[in-house]
Amino acid sequence: MAGVYRRLSRFYRPYLSLLWVSLGFLVLTALLQLAYPYLLKAIVNRVILGHREELLLPLAGAILLASLAKGICNFTQAYLAQVFGARTAFDLRNELYRKLNHLPFRFYDEIHTGDLMSRLTADLDAFRMFFAFGINNLLNLFFTIVFSIGMMLTLDVRLALLLSIVIPVLAATAIRFDKKIGPVFMAIRQTLGRLNSGVQESLMGVRTVKSFAREAHEIDKFRDRNQAYYDANIRATRLWRTFFPAIELTGNLGVVLILLVGGWLVMSGHMNLGDLVAFLSLIWYMIWPMSQLGFFLNNWTQATAAGARLLEILEQEDDLDASLEEVDRPMDGLVEFRGVSVKLGGEYVLRDVTFTARPGQTLAIVGLTGSGKSTLVSLIPRFRDVDEGAVLVDGVDVRHWKRESLRRQMGFVFQEAFLFSTTLFANIAYGRPDADVDRVQEASEVADAAEFIERLPDRYLTLVGERGLGLSGGQRQRASIARALVPEPRILILDDATSAVDMETEEVIQKRLAARMGRATTFLIAQRLNAVKDADEILVLDGGRIVERGRHQELLDLGGLYRQIYDMQFRDLEALRQFASACKAEGER
Amino acid sequence: MARVREVQGNAEALLRAPFIYRDDEALEKKLQLSLILRLASYMRPYPKLIGFALLATGGNLVVTLLAPYLVGRAVDALVGNRQSHLLFEYAAALVALYLLNFAASFCRIDLTNRLGQRVIQRLRDELFVHVQGLSSDFFDARPAGSILVRILNDVNSLQDLFTNGVINSITNVFTLIGIIAIMFSLNWRLATVALVVVPFMFVLSLRLTVQIRRAWQQVRLRLSRLNAHLAEAIQGMRVTEAYVRADENQTFFEQMNRDYMRTFLRAQRFSIPFGPLVxxxxxxxxxxxxxxxVHLVHTGVVTVGLLVAFANYLGSFWTPISQLGQLYNQVLVAMASSERIFQYLDTRPTVTDRGVVRELPPVRGHVEFCHVTFAYQPARPAIEDVSFVARPGETIALVGHTGAGKSTVVNLLARFYDPTSGEIRIDGHDLRSVSLDSLRRQMGMVLQETFLFSGTLMDNIRYGRPNATDEECIAAAKAVYADEFIRRLPDGYFTEVQERGTRLSQGQRQLISFARAILADPRILILDEATASIDTYTEHLIQRALKVLLQGRTSFVVAHRLSTIREADQILVFDGGRIVERGRHDDLMRRRGDYYKLVQAQYRSMMEG
Structure with a gap:
């Protein structure tokens, strides 16, 4: 586990000097802390009992001065450590973000947003806290105890040894308590999580709940979880209610012990009263830090575990080989697949796919769910690599293209139209942040987004995304098509990008795309055959293989899978045709 | 276009902002007596808990006040005549006091936490039950996320106030008064000198806590923006990678991150001096x-022990003072949260069982709309003067463009809203005269987006009829052709559905909701067909399943599929909130009116091709 800190050392090493200085001040603070009991002793012994009143003012002044000096040292050590932690966290956070921006797509298929977020927030903070005060707390505890015992020993060896017995007892109690509270905290977090997700579900599905009149059921579910959360909190209370009073009692009994034993020593003349008074205040310097030993150690283990989870992200390997990437030039848009196969979990999802799409052509890909359509198009911008064969763009293997150059010249519209929290303008210009207004409007026009955008009160400045205006699925899809067009890509990939728009709009978009100047090589995945009928070539995929290819009419005549899909979709249409021809006949008659 | 140009000058920043994150609602509000009283009323049901908690803190108070005095007397016993028996007596008394303190602390921690947790539990319960009972207008007006924040975060933020704040602040006030009183009664001159610093402490504490609070608010604001961006960046990472935006985003993020770090360290600069200044x-x-x-000791006015006791008393001042400062902050935060919570609690449902309502007797399925008008916002009717009759067992297709009023008809029928004027009758009963529960129990709804609850698919199918057996659920799934794909899943009917049902395709989820509806076997069915295209095979299943589902019940379908529309007994064509045409498919086609145009527009290209 110690390897965690070594592997993460590049983040904190540049700032280690801050830590060293901080620790220096920490030792000074721990020493200056002893000034008060020392001065107390002096006042009692020398001024009160020894009647040296001329020492009173200097000693009282010294109390103030020592406190001032201690305050300055304490502030310095704590602040420097915070700076150390914050800088380390700053670099680490930047690096994590950079890493996330370059992780392979596979990574995002496997991981949940919630899990990743908890690493970036809770884990990063747990790691930071150890650097920002965890190390200092542990060392402060150590120095305080050592110095306190040291001073006690100089005051009175017998009493010091007697009190030292308390330390291991306290340490054991604190550590045991921490072991017990760990699972309880976990239970609190878990029950809260369940409560949250339950409430979330009831609210998200409120229409379903109401339409089946199941409100009572949702309330029961909620009450169970609310009770479980309460119970978990009470479990924690049961631990707190003994722990803190017990620590306090230990200290208090220590005071009584000092009074009795020390008192006896004083009365028998083996000890000064001032020493006894110093003891009375020293004991608390040991009690409070010791009671927190469990927390401090826990902070350390948490940080180690958190660091390990952060390393899992940082040490994710890029599964695409970057060593051959060198081509960076303008693209024509010629795409070739040569005997391409892709395996997922040992099974072929694409097998021996070969085709060529010439610049400006439209290639449609049709097939049932799971036939490999999305995998096929994801190879072109190199979201993943082939297992066999090769994908070439302009005659160059995509693995030889500079990834940025490859992707900058392509527009990819995902099935799920994701918009960021910003203006519609910035969203559409996402691929070219410096794009001018005309270009964004033109792209919106083609994607049939301009019309609805113009009708919004703030038009292109409308805020969308999480807290912005909720757009419909179809509107988001149109905006994301516009986004793909702004960089004027040479290759445009529409992965079921019009699923949420109606057929009429889909038509409009396709016509405008086709009519665009200097059009891109277009790959089109669509469920409705209506959308693909004008393509230059249609590939029909089944089980990862191309089973049919050709133009719309050819494929219909072929009478294979394409025909079957067509028939399923357009039985209605046949009826309409019949109706139309019947009307025609009626009219002619 | 001109408009964009015009704003371009002064809103260039807005136009080019890579990301924009709006801040949360107000974090704190000024003190408001009415809110405080209303919050306090939540503690009323627990007089015993409060009483015993106060008693326990009283125990702590006694020890806080007496212990330093006894320690002082013990010290005096040492200096004076070496009265060892006195020393033992004081020590014994101290042990007794400290044991009392232990017991009191034990009870205080236990009782105050119980009290706080109970209050929070009840408040959350009240809020959830209340919100559940609110009408659709409430849910339609705000995103689920913001409601969630109220029920969870806003309520939680009151937790500290109720667990520690209230009882502790009472104790703290008494402790302060007690210490001052005891010091003055022991020696008023020494007390005056020693306590000179106290008002200074108090002001310092209050000033500092306010400063510290404000600084941390800035930190929280920035942190929530930072986290909002992170969450979004993760979800949109595919887009970022595809559009090669990593560098721009990195610059944006680092700036945000730096801003956060600076604010954080600034807050630390306020927080850290607190301890040393104290x-x-x-x-x-x-x-x-x-x-x-010391002068007083030497003149014999006070003893050494009293001096020691005073030093101890002085040490016990800080905790109550700084806790009172914290309480002030807690209350300010509570003002903001509770105002939002009460705002929800004061919202009344618009659709309720008003006056005398009867159970709706078993329905035959005769549905009648009589001159129904409804407006979501005043003066902008969504439907106007809509009248029609559906006979038992008929299928009614509602067609028209988006916003023509189809969904409104459905919303009114399910009584998510009440009509502004006119009447809706089922078997002759006005909807408002029967209980909501009895109405909705006999009505089924299939929404455009299927919502799946976490749990197994079996549980989800059973949702509309909780007492159905597994066999009945499976039979329902079979009837709507959902059985086949469910069986192919690794855990079949016992497959756990993830949040929002991500693992199933939209078409499959719709089949599940069909099964849910057919199992509930309603006499009246409302079905909102999904517009999104579904993969061909599933689409084929859905079309077949629809026939089964619609059979034998009065059905209202917001229809997009021609196949569904063609088989409807009655088609109602909506435009601008009115019914513009009605009839069967063939008749309407022959009439070549609005319906004909609608169908033409949808299928033009394919008919040509």
Whole structure:
């Protein structure tokens, strides 16, 4: 586990000097802390009992001065450590973000947003806290105890040894308590999580709940979880209610012990009263830090575990080989697949796919769910690599293209139209942040987004995304098509990008795309055959293989899978045709 | 276009902002007596808990006040005539006091936490039950996320106030008064000198806590923006990678990150001095105490023990003072949260069982709309003067463009809203005269987006009829052709559905909701067909399943599929909130009116091709 800190050392090493200085001040603070009991002793012994009143003012002044000096040292050590932690966290956070921006797509298929977020927030903070005060707390505890015992020993060896017995007892109690509270905290977090997700579900599905009149059921579910959360909190209370009073009692009994034993020593003349008074205040310097030993150690283990989870992200390997990437030039848009196969979990999802799409052509890909359509198009911008064969763009293997150059010249519209929290303008210009207004409007026009955008009160400045205006699925899809067009890509990939728009709009978009100047090589995945009928070539995929290819009419005549899909979709249409021809006949008659 | 140009000059920043994150609602509000009283009323049901908690804190208070005095007397016993028996007596008394303190602390922690947790639990319960009972207008007006924040975060933020704040602040006030009183009664001159610093402490504490609070608010604001961006960046990472935006985003993020770090360290610069400053004022008090106290000892006015006791009393001042400062902050935060919570609690459902309502007797399925008008916002009717009759068992297709009023008809029929004027009758009963529960129990709804609850698919199918057996659920799934794909899943009917049902395709989820509806076997069915295209095979299943589902019940379908529309007994064509045409498919086609145009527009290209 110690390897965690070594592997993460590049983040904190540049700032280690801050830590060293901080620790220096920490030792000074721990020493200056002893000034008060020392001065107390002096006042009692020398001024009160020894009647040296001329020492009173200097000693009282010294109390103030020592406190001032201690305050300055304490502030310095704590602040420097915070700076150390914050800088380390700053670099680490930047690096994590950079890493996330370059992780392979596979990574995002496997991981949940919630899990990743908890690493970036809770884990990063747990790691930071150890650097920002965890190390200092542990060392402060150590120095305080050592110095306190040291001073006690100089005051009175017998009493010091007697009190030292308390330390291991306290340490054991604190550590045991921490072991017990760990699972309880976990239970609190878990029950809260369940409560949250339950409430979330009831609210998200409120229409379903109401339409089946199941409100009572949702309330029961909620009450169970609310009770479980309460119970978990009470479990924690049961631990707190003994722990803190017990620590306090230990200290208090220590005071009584000092009074009795020390008192006896004083009365028998083996000890000064001032020493006894110093003891009375020293004991608390040991009690409070010791009671927190469990927390401090826990902070350390948490940080180690958190660091390990952060390393899992940082040490994710890029599964695409970057060593051959060198081509960076303008693209024509010629795409070739040569005997391409892709395996997922040992099974072929694409097998021996070969085709060529010439610049400006439209290639449609049709097939049932799971036939490999999305995998096929994801190879072109190199979201993943082939297992066999090769994908070439302009005659160059995509693995030889500079990834940025490859992707900058392509527009990819995902099935799920994701918009960021910003203006519609910035969203559409996402691929070219410096794009001018005309270009964004033109792209919106083609994607049939301009019309609805113009009708919004703030038009292109409308805020969308999480807290912005909720757009419909179809509107988001149109905006994301516009986004793909702004960089004027040479290759445009529409992965079921019009699923949420109606057929009429889909038509409009396709016509405008086709009519665009200097059009891109277009790959089109669509469920409705209506959308693909004008393509230059249609590939029909089944089980990862191309089973049919050709133009719309050819494929219909072929009478294979394409025909079957067509028939399923357009039985209605046949009826309409019949109706139309019947009307025609009626009219002619 | 002109408009964009025009704003381009002054809103270039807005136009080019890579990301924009709006801040949360107000974090705190000014003190408001009415809110405080209303919050306090939540503690009323627990007089015993409060009473015993106060009693326990009273125990702590006694020890806080007496222990330093006894320690002082013990010290005096040492200096004076070496009265060892006195020393033992004081020690024994101290042990007794400390044991009492232990017991009191034990009870106080237990009772105050119980009290706080109970209050929070009840408040959350009340809020959830209330919100569940609110009408659709409430849910339609705000995103689920913001409601969630109220029920969870806003309620939780009151937790500290109720668990520690209230009882502790009462104790703290008494502790302060008690210490001052006891010090003055022991020796008023020494007390005056020692306590000179206290008002200074108090002001310092209040000032600092306010400063610290504000600084941390800035930190929280920035942190929530930072996290909002992170969450979004993760979800949109595919887009970022595809559009090669990593560098721009990195610049944006680093700036945000730096801003956060600076604010954070600034807050630390306010927070860290708090401890040392407390210490320093304490030291000032001690220095004054000794400087003046030693003279008093030497003149025989006070004993050494009293001096020691005073030093201890002075040490017990800080905790209550700083806790009172914290309480002030807690209350400010509570004002903001509770105002939002009460705002929800004061919202009344618009659709309720008003006056005398009867159970709706078993329905035959005769549905009648009589001159129904409804407006979501005043003066902008969504439907106007809509009248139609559906006979038992008929299928009614509602067609028209988006916003023509189809969904409104459905919303009114399910009584998510009540009509502004006109009447809706089922078997002759006005909807408003029967209980909501009895109405909705006999009505089924299939929404455009299927919502799946976490749990197994079996549980989800059973949702509309909780007492159905597994066999009945499976039979329902079979009837709507959902059985086949469910069986192919690794855990079949016992497959756990993830949040929002991500693992199933939209078409499959729709089949599940068909099964849910057919199992509930409603006499009246409302079905909102999904517009999104579904993969061909599933689409084929859905079309077949629809026939089964619609059979034998009065059905209202917001229809997009021609196949569904063609088989409807009645088609209602909506435009601008009115019915513009009605009839069967063939008749309407022959009439070549609005319906004909609608169908033409949808299928033009394919008919040509």
């Amino acid at each position: 210490d320093l004022t304490g030291a000032l008090g001690s220095a004054l105490l000794f400087w003046y106290g």
